[in-house]
Amino acid sequence: MDFINIVIKTAFIENLVLSYFFGMCSYLAVSKTVKTAFGLGMAVIFVLAITMPINWMINEYLLTEDIMGMDLTFLRFIMFIAVIASMVQLVEMVIEKFSPALYTALGIFLPLITVNCAILGGSLFMVSREYNMMETVAFGIGGGFGWFLAVVALAAIREKIRYSNVPPALRGLGMAFILTGLMGIAFMSLMGIDPAALGQ
Amino acid sequence: MADTATATPQVKEPLFGKKERKLITDPLNDNNPITVQVLGICSALAVTTQVYPSVVMSIAVVFVCAFSNLTTSLVRNHIPKQIRMIVQLVIIATLVTIVELVLKAFSYPVYKQLSVFIGLIITNCIIMGRLEAFALANKPWRSFLDGIGNGLGYGAILILVAVIREITGKGAIGGFAIFPQSFYDAGYFNNNLMVLPASALLVIGVLIWIQRSMYPKLVDVS
Numbered sequence: 001m002d003f004i005n006i007v008i009k010t011a012f013i014e015n016l017v018l019s020y021f022f023g024m025c026s027y028l029a030v031s032k033t034v035k036t037a038f039g040l041g042m043a044v045i046f047v048l049a050i051t052m053p054i055n056w057m058i059n060e061y062l063l064t065e066d067i068m069g070m071d072l073t074f075l076r077f078i079m080f081i082a083v084i085a086s087m088v089q090l091v092e093m094v095i096e097k098f099s100p101a102l103y104t105a106l107g108i109f110l111p112l113i114t115v116n117c118a119i120l121g122g123s124l125f126m127v128s129r130e131y132n133m134m135e136t137v138a139f140g141i142g143g144g145f146g147w148f149l150a151v152v153a154l155a156a157i158r159e160k161i162r163y164s165n166v167p168p169a170l171r172g173l174g175m176a177f178i179l180t181g182l183m184g185i186a187f188m189s190l191m192g193i194d195p196a197a198l199g200q
Numbered sequence: 201m202a203d204t205a206t207a208t209p210q211v212k213e214p215l216f217g218k219k220e221r222k223l224i225t226d227p228l229n230d231n232n233p234i235t236v237q238v239l240g241i242c243s244a245l246a247v248t249t250q251v252y253p254s255v256v257m258s259i260a261v262v263f264v265c266a267f268s269n270l271t272t273s274l275v276r277n278h279i280p281k282q283i284r285m286i287v288q289l290v291i292i293a294t295l296v297t298i299v300e301l302v303l304k305a306f307s308y309p310v311y312k313q314l315s316v317f318i319g320l321i322i323t324n325c326i327i328m329g330r331l332e333a334f335a336l337a338n339k340p341w342r343s344f345l346d347g348i349g350n351g352l353g354y355g356a357i358l359i360l361v362a363v364i365r366e367i368t369g370k371g372a373i374g375g376f377a378i379f380p381q382s383f384y385d386a387g388y389f390n391n392n393l394m395v396l397p398a399s400a401l402l403v404i405g406v407l408i409w410i411q412r413s414m415y416p417k418l419v420d421v422s
Binding site: 005018019020021022023024025028031074075078079081082085101114115116119121124125128146167168169170173174175176177178180181182183184185188 | 235237239240241242245246285286288289293294296297300301313316319320322323324325328393396397398399400402403404405406408409412413416
């Protein structure tokens with residue numbers, strides 16, 4: 001499959017939040033205002049695009065079934081989560097050094113990303129779907145963009161719905177779930193798109 | 201040495217007193233991890249189209265949650281504060297690897313069906329959340345019970361959603377058809393919408409609505 005196909009497919013048709021529920025906790029927690037949703041969304045795109053190729057290389061060259069006579073595949077989860085945690089730390093330090101403005105904008109959200117399921121989920125999907133390097137990069141960018149899109153959309157809806165008369169028991173969390181479900185149904189209408197035809 | 205030992209007599213804590221029982225029953229309703237604490241909704245919902253994988257998933261989460269709480273609580277006085285996250289992640293990842301290998305060995309079809317979602321237990325926020333909020337400040341036995349309680353509270357919602365979705369979406373429970381053929385002949389249809397991912401969110405939204413209408417103290421004021 002080619003690059004653009006995978007980007008479009010993971011961003012719209014198989015959106016990480018709406019069809020796999022990845023990163024749902026932070027998705028619900030930060031979607032109260034558009035500003036915070038935007039910050040975390042950008043951070044997710046950034047970290048996904050960086051960690052996935054690194055995890056791909058580790059999985060391909062280190063965690064093989066026969067490296068120096070050992071089968072290291074059982075270390076996969078620990079390696080992935082360690083790479084993600086250390087990359088998040090590294091990205092945080094680099095941004096702080098070179099772009100203090102971006103750092104203050106993303107600041108508090110970066111550490112949160114370590115335990116965002118979207119990042120680890122992306123890496124695990126890459127293994128189970130046997131992507132190559134290029135497809136992995138495409139999946140990282142597309143998946144991050146899809147997550148960004150969903151969280152900003154929900155935040156915008158929640159900002160407006162504050163002025164509506166929602167039943168008290170449904171306020172806040174309950175409504176956020178129902179809205180996400182409806183958004184999921186709306187995104188499903190994109191299923192008819194044939195990425196192969198678009199890519200040409 | 202002998203003096204200090206007599207000066208602070210050990211208060212005998214009951215092994216399974218009222219407080220301990222509360223640790224298990226509380227997360228089932230009043231402090232449910234999914235509907236009240238809003239933790240751990242993440243990926244696991246994707247397995248709720250059928251009952252059987254959800255039961256397996258719940259057992260896995262109870263196991264990981266209980267034992268990671270126990271382990272963290274045992275080493276809680278030796279973890280430096282700055283690196284506690286990475287220590288917790290390593291503990292959780294090790295337990296999840298055990299679960300994955302056990303499933304792979306004993307129940308390969310379920311392992312295939314759950315695929316990446318077993319690995320995603322690592323980033324399930326309930327487990328990390330309970331480690332941070334409970335295990336780092338409490339004794340091992342109580343942390344263990346808290347882990348079991350929260351795992352069960354999570355499993356209860358997961359299985360409830362799975363039962364609703366499987367009955368309405370596939371007309372079956374655990375793979376056994378519950379509607380006789382005559383129903384379908386009379387014009388009954390399975391609701392295909394309930395098999396799609398979006399319906400899990402709608403079902404949870406409605407469950408939260410019902411729970412909060414029944415227990416008004418849970419209503420979120422903001």
